[in-house]
Amino acid sequence: METNERMNPVRPQVVTDSTAVSTAEQFQNQTVRPLLKLLDGGIQTLWHHHWPKRKTPYDRFNNQEKIAYIERAVREDTRLRLTLLGMVLGHFTPDEWSTYKGEEAEITRRITTLLIQRLQSRI
Template identity: 25%
Template sequence: MIDNKLSIRPVIIHIGTVENKTQEEGFQNTTLRPILKLQHELLIAFFENYVKRKKIDFQGLSSEKKNDFVSNIFKNDNMFKTELRGMIIGQFTVSEFAAYKSISSDANKRILTMAKERLLSVFL
């Protein structure tokens, strides 16, 4: 089962090695980035569904308003953030989850920051 989860993740070549990095940086580069890349299309669909449920004309907003809207979601909507983190954490292996538990606060911030950056790069 572990090999299956790891085998479907995209390889991100330009990350570099995890030597001389903190545990958090290593976890981000070896686990979080590949999972976020794997889940990219789902993340986009999740966001589009969120916008549709909220009945927001997102495409009609200016770039500045889109940026503000996305920033406010990541600041204020705890349900959105919890579901998004669940999409990522659900792709962890058992050993990755064990590592995550010791750095969960930092890892959660990194997950949300990287997801927000992905959404902004797609929609702005």
């Protein structure tokens, strides 16, 4: 059984708009969103491990401050961003890697945005 066939049944189904125009948007909807849903527990665990190490009084922030801090931390803290991206990229199948390589900058931007949204949605 090929890797793609073994991996895809494990991923949760995510209903998205099927009128995606670009390759990057199709990849986001068919690959990235299900992976983020699958990895949600690990993403949240990593986040709760991150902010105490940075000596940030995150738990004392109000909701607006938390939302702003999450965005700033993911975009500016290279170690955090690359760890989160690595969690997602590590679950790509060989075919998905081929697609990713063709549109790496755009797909990486989309993954980062979705990671921020996922973390912010837990506030």
